[in-house]
Amino acid sequence: MERIGSGVGRVQATAGRRTAARGDGASLAPASLPIGFLSASGAVRLVRRLGVRTVLAGIAARIESDFRRWESFDKKARIANHSAGGVIELMPIADARTWSFKYVNGHPGNGQLARPTVMAFGALARMADGQPEFIAELTLTTALRTAATSGLAGRLLARPGSRTMALIGNGAQAEFQALAFQELVGIQAVRVYDTDPAATAKLCRNLRGSGLELVPCRDVAQACRDADIVTTATAAQLRAAVLTPDMVAPGMHLNAVGGDSPGKTELHPDVVAAASVFVEYEPQTRIEGEIQQLPATAPVTELWRVLGGQAEGRVDDRQVTLFDSVGFALEDFSALHYMRGEAQALGLVESIDLIPALDDPKDLYALVVPTP
Numbered sequence: 001m002e003r004i005g006s007g008v009g010r011v012q013a014t015a016g017r018r019t020a021a022r023g024d025g026a027s028l029a030p031a032s033l034p035i036g037f038l039s040a041s042g043a044v045r046l047v048r049r050l051g052v053r054t055v056l057a058g059i060a061a062r063i064e065s066d067f068r069r070w071e072s073f074d075k076k077a078r079i080a081n082h083s084a085g086g087v088i089e090l091m092p093i094a095d096a097r098t099w100s101f102k103y104v105n106g107h108p109g110n111g112q113l114a115r116p117t118v119m120a121f122g123a124l125a126r127m128a129d130g131q132p133e134f135i136a137e138l139t140l141t142t143a144l145r146t147a148a149t150s151g152l153a154g155r156l157l158a159r160p161g162s163r164t165m166a167l168i169g170n171g172a173q174a175e176f177q178a179l180a181f182q183e184l185v186g187i188q189a190v191r192v193y194d195t196d197p198a199a200t201a202k203l204c205r206n207l208r209g210s211g212l213e214l215v216p217c218r219d220v221a222q223a224c225r226d227a228d229i230v231t232t233a234t235a236a237q238l239r240a241a242v243l244t245p246d247m248v249a250p251g252m253h254l255n256a257v258g259g260d261s262p263g264k265t266e267l268h269p270d271v272v273a274a275a276s277v278f279v280e281y282e283p284q285t286r287i288e289g290e291i292q293q294l295p296a297t298a299p300v301t302e303l304w305r306v307l308g309g310q311a312e313g314r315v316d317d318r319q320v321t322l323f324d325s326v327g328f329a330l331e332d333f334s335a336l337h338y339m340r341g342e343a344q345a346l347g348l349v350e351s352i353d354l355i356p357a358l359d360d361p362k363d364l365y366a367l368v369v370p371t372p
Contacts (some may be wrong), residue, residue: 034351038136060148070304077284093329145335147176151184153323158253162228169234189213193223234258239267250318269293275322287326346352
């Protein structure tokens with residue numbers, strides 16, 4: 001039984017048809033089946049109580065565990081609807097017990113409207129009978145799971161002893177990336193650059209006291225100089241070449257986060273072609289990732305194969321590795337499970353009125369029959 005926190009819409013689970021009494025003695029509609037809910041404010045409270053690094057490590061551990069049972073999942077590329085302003089996507093996945101989805105958008109111009117570039121929510125439901133079990137905000141959680149996945153890939157693919165990272169693009173994802181690489185890889189210094197100086201100032205302000213050495217740079221080339229790892233997390237919806245071959249040194253690990261839709265890239269195609277490329281789910285990354293710039297036969301390795309020992313990751317200290325990260329539904333499945341478990345333990349799960357309970361499952365109309 002979930003622990004129910006404070007909030008509007010709390011209900012008690014009972015069997016059969018249930019009614020809520022009004023003050024005048026009449027009856028309202030039957031109560032509904034309780035569904036756990038983690039609100040945006042609840043997710044914020046959870047992360048503040050546990051700490052960002054703890055949550056990043058916890059989500060990364062759950063993602064690793066689920067990736068190791070990759071073949072247990074029914075997988076498909078996300079469904080995307082594009083417009084001039086951005087994209088709205090649905091990301092479904094299931095194992096034998098649980099189906100999950102995430103709704104997520106990506107609208108780079110939203111910052112000018114005082115709205116997040118990315119907004120998301122998601123759900124878990126039982127495969128056996130379709131009963132929704134849990135609904136949660138995923139805007140904050142998406143940022144956490146994206147960074148956790150990056151850190152997990154970095155731990156597998158970066159050179160041992162990597163301590164310096166260039167972070168190109170200092171927007172909403174940047175702090176999470178820096179802390180994930182600090183926690184999971186051991187990064188100590190971050191060389192930061194953004195075309196918007198205010199974004200870099202924001203990042204430095206937010207990470208003051210984190211233990212990271214933060215080095216603002218004048219351009220991408222300066223940021224990449226002497227870096228062991230380069231993370232690109234830019235938002236522009238265009239085919240860009242933020243990172244060019246002259247900026248890539250032998251042995252670097254490249255973590256390309258911003259390119260996540262058709263026609264949107266961050267790396268020069270020669271950088272991609274020269275690297276050993278690792279992806280989450282190849283059918284999706286071929287459409288959306290940096291490898292959309294390469295022939296369909298260009299070799300890539302899915303990350304789960306490295307985790308399972310079925311494929312090699314880094315083979316020497318001069319190899320350039322690239323994690324072509326576009327985000328995959330399994331990561332959201334993992335993050336939803338992690339957040340639900342921690343929210344239950346902290347008493348932050350509420351219950352929402354979503355699915356009506358019926359005496360007769362064939363008689364939905366009974367809900368709206370006037371009460372004498």
